[in-house]
Amino acid sequence: MQIALHSIPIRALVNGYQNSRDTGNIGYGGLLNIRPPYQREFRYDTQQKQAVIHTILHGFPLNTMYWSEADGGGYEMIDGQQRTLSICEFMQHEFHIALPNRSILYYDTLTDQEKEQFLSYELTVYFCQGTDREKLDWFRVINIAGAKLLDQELRNAVYAGPFVSDARRYFSKRSCPAYGMGGSYMAGNPLEQAYLETVLKWAARKEGVTIDDYMARHQHDPNANLLWGYYSQIITWVQTTFPHYRKEMKGLDWGAMFDEFGGKTLDTTQLEQRVHDLMEDDEIMKKGGIYRYVLSGDLRDLSFRTFDTRQKRQAYERQEGICPRCGKHFRLEEMEADHITPWVEGGTTVPENCQMLCKACNRLKGVR
Structure with missing residues (x-):
C-alpha cells in the first residue's frame, strides 16, 4: 500500500462540486467521488456540521482525510465524507453558523477576509494506492468523528456493486421503503445500516450461510428485488398473523419465525x-x-421472574443446605433456585414456591 501526504486547499476541494441524483457527489474539479457506493449514509447533525466550520475559521486542524486513487484516474473518498459534505453544504447555504458578537452567518455573509481564510484552509489528505483489500483494510480501522465504522458499512464496501446499491435504496435511506412498510417491527436506524443488516441476516440464515457469503453470492445481481420480496413476505406475514400491534413486537427475529411457521395455517x-x-x-x-x-x-x-437473594437464602436455611433431590449438603453458592410448582402448572415466584437444588440436580430437572 502506497500512501502519499498532500495538502489540499478548500477552494480546490469544492471546485466543480456537484450533488445530484445523476452525477452523485463530485468535487476536486470532477476528480473526487465523495460518496462511492460503499460510503455510509450522511450522519452529521447541524451541530456537528457547524463544528467543522468553526474549526476551519479558527484555523484549528481537522482530522486527516484519506482518498483512494481510483482505477482509470480520479479519486474515491475512503474517509472524510462527512467533513467534506459539511464544507460544501455550508458554501451552498444549507446551514448557518454563529460567531461571537456576530449575527447568524451564512457563507456569503462572511467578510472577504473570512472567505479567503476559509478557502485557503488546507486539508491534510493521504492519497492511497494499492489493492482493493489493502484499501478496505484502511476503511476498516478509520474512525470518523469518533463514530467507529459499522460492520455492515464494511460489508457494503467489500461487496460494492449493483446489488448493494439497490439494497441500500430499499433499506438504508431516510424514510426508505423498508421503514414505511415495517419500521414498527425493525430495531435500529436505517441510516446506520440496521435494517439492511437485519434482513441480510434473515436471508443468509435461510440459505445456511453467513451474511458475507450471501453478499458475495449476490454481489453482481442486477438488483435486490429478491431480498426486498423476502422482506415484504415477512412483514406481510407478521401483520396478518398478529394484527394487533404492541411495542414488544419491535426488533424481534421475525425472519426466523416466518421461515419456521410461515407455511402453517394459524x-x-x-x-x-x-x-x-x-x-x-x-x-x-x-x-x-x-x-x-x-x-x-x-x-x-x-x-x-427469578427469586431474589433474600428468597434464596430463606429457602436454603429452611432446607438446612440439603438438596431435596439427591439428599446431599451443599454450600449456598453451589445451589440454584427452582420453582417447586412450575409456571405451566400455575406456580409463581413467591417464597413458599422456592426450593434450592444443587446445580447438577437442577440441570437434570431442566432437561426432562
Missing part, C-alpha cells in the same frame, strides 16, 4: 387471545418472547 384469533393473556402474566419478564412461544410452545422462548 388461528389468528386464538393467537391474539393467548398473547393477550400472557402479556398480563406478571411471571413473564421478557414479553417479546411471547410471540415465538405462542407459535412454538417451547418454554425456552420465555423469560420468567
Whole structure:
C-alpha cells in the first residue's frame, strides 16, 4: 500500500462540486467521488456540521482525510465524507453558523477576509494506492468523528456493486421503503445500516450461510428485488398473523419465525387471545418472547421472574443446605433456585414456591 501526504486547499476541494441524483457527489474539479457506493449514509447533525466550520475559521486542524486513487484516474473518498459534505453544504447555504458578537452567518455573509481564510484552509489528505483489500483494510480501522465504522458499512464496501446499491435504496435511506412498510417491527436506524443488516441476516440464515457469503453470492445481481420480496413476505406475514400491534413486537427475529411457521395455517384469533393473556402474566419478564412461544410452545422462548437473594437464602436455611433431590449438603453458592410448582402448572415466584437444588440436580430437572 502506497500512501502519499498532500495538502489540499478548500477552494480546490469544492471546485466543480456537484450533488445530484445523476452525477452523485463530485468535487476536486470532477476528480473526487465523495460518496462511492460503499460510503455510509450522511450522519452529521447541524451541530456537528457547524463544528467543522468553526474549526476551519479558527484555523484549528481537522482530522486527516484519506482518498483512494481510483482505477482509470480520479479519486474515491475512503474517509472524510462527512467533513467534506459539511464544507460544501455550508458554501451552498444549507446551514448557518454563529460567531461571537456576530449575527447568524451564512457563507456569503462572511467578510472577504473570512472567505479567503476559509478557502485557503488546507486539508491534510493521504492519497492511497494499492489493492482493493489493502484499501478496505484502511476503511476498516478509520474512525470518523469518533463514530467507529459499522460492520455492515464494511460489508457494503467489500461487496460494492449493483446489488448493494439497490439494497441500500430499499433499506438504508431516510424514510426508505423498508421503514414505511415495517419500521414498527425493525430495531435500529436505517441510516446506520440496521435494517439492511437485519434482513441480510434473515436471508443468509435461510440459505445456511453467513451474511458475507450471501453478499458475495449476490454481489453482481442486477438488483435486490429478491431480498426486498423476502422482506415484504415477512412483514406481510407478521401483520396478518398478529394484527394487533404492541411495542414488544419491535426488533424481534421475525425472519426466523416466518421461515419456521410461515407455511402453517394459524388461528389468528386464538393467537391474539393467548398473547393477550400472557402479556398480563406478571411471571413473564421478557414479553417479546411471547410471540415465538405462542407459535412454538417451547418454554425456552420465555423469560420468567427469578427469586431474589433474600428468597434464596430463606429457602436454603429452611432446607438446612440439603438438596431435596439427591439428599446431599451443599454450600449456598453451589445451589440454584427452582420453582417447586412450575409456571405451566400455575406456580409463581413467591417464597413458599422456592426450593434450592444443587446445580447438577437442577440441570437434570431442566432437561426432562
